[in-house]
Amino acid sequence: MEKKRYKHARICICRKCQGTGTVTQYASEDILHMNPKTVACDLCNCNGRVLVDSVTTTTIKPLQYGKDYLIKYSAELLEAAVQISVMLNELKDQLPTNDSFIRRVDMLNIVINKSLENIK
Numbered sequence: 641m642e643k644k645r646y647k648h649a650r651i652c653i654c655r656k657c658q659g660t661g662t663v664t665q666y667a668s669e670d671i672l673h674m675n676p677k678t679v680a681c682d683l684c685n686c687n688g689r690v691l692v693d694s695v696t697t698t699t700i701k702p703l704q705y706g707k708d709y710l711i712k713y714s715a716e717l718l719e720a721a722v723q724i725s726v727m728l729n730e731l732k733d734q735l736p737t738n739d740s741f742i743r744r745v746d747m748l749n750i751v752i753n754k755s756l757e758n759i760k
């Protein structure tokens with residue numbers, strides 16, 4: 641099933657120029673942005689306002705067990721995650737000790753534990 645949601649045209653502030661009608665540009669060779677150049681905004685044509693309408697399409701279809709990749713291979717994905725976790729544990733002494741790495745390893749282990757609980 642497909643649902644379409646229409647939003648009627650409305651006046652909005654131009655997001656490209658923040659309603660100013662002009663945009664600051666820099667030449668590609670001006671890496672340090674030393675020479676700003678003010679140019680007309682090509683999205684709103686210098687008005688600072690734009691007319692926006694939209695259509696959102698939502699698709700709803702039955703879940704097909706075995707056909708949808710993540711479900712079909714969920715056992716294999718869990719097994720792969722467990723193997724990575726085991727490997728990380730074996731290499732514990734050689735791994736980075738920064739917060740973001742440790743947080744990701746913790747998250748991996750939490751996901752594995754939750755998945756294993758769901759199987760029981």
Ligand SMILES: [Zn+2]
Binds near residue numbers: 683685686689
């Ligand atoms: Zn604009």
